[in-house]
Amino acid sequence: MTIGCSRNYAGDANGNRQRSGRNDNIFERLDFQFSFDQAMQNAIAVKGAEVTRNTVRMMLKNWRRQGLIVQTDVGKYRKS
Numbered sequence: 027m028t029i030g031c032s033r034n035y036a037g038d039a040n041g042n043r044q045r046s047g048r049n050d051n052i053f054e055r056l057d058f059q060f061s062f063d064q065a066m067q068n069a070i071a072v073k074g075a076e077v078t079r080n081t082v083r084m085m086l087k088n089w090r091r092q093g094l095i096v097q098t099d100v101g102k103y104r105k106s
Contacts, residue, residue, distance in 0.1 A: 052085070
């Protein structure tokens with residue numbers, strides 16, 4: 027497996043990323059409103075059965091920090 031160089035993920039001056047990762051694919055597969063369980067199912071479909079609940083929690087936490095999603099209730103999210 028080849029590890030991508032960080033400059034591939036940094037994006038250009040406008041913030042556009044040059045390379046999408048597996049989390050981007052998971053994000054695209056999710057509905058506008060989704061639950062933690064739906065995110066978990068999509069993560070398993072994209073990344074494989076070894077995905078843990080903690081992996082999905084961290085992915086959602088990062089998306090919240092990036093402003094991609096907002097938490098609407100316990101275990102419920104909406105894309106921004």
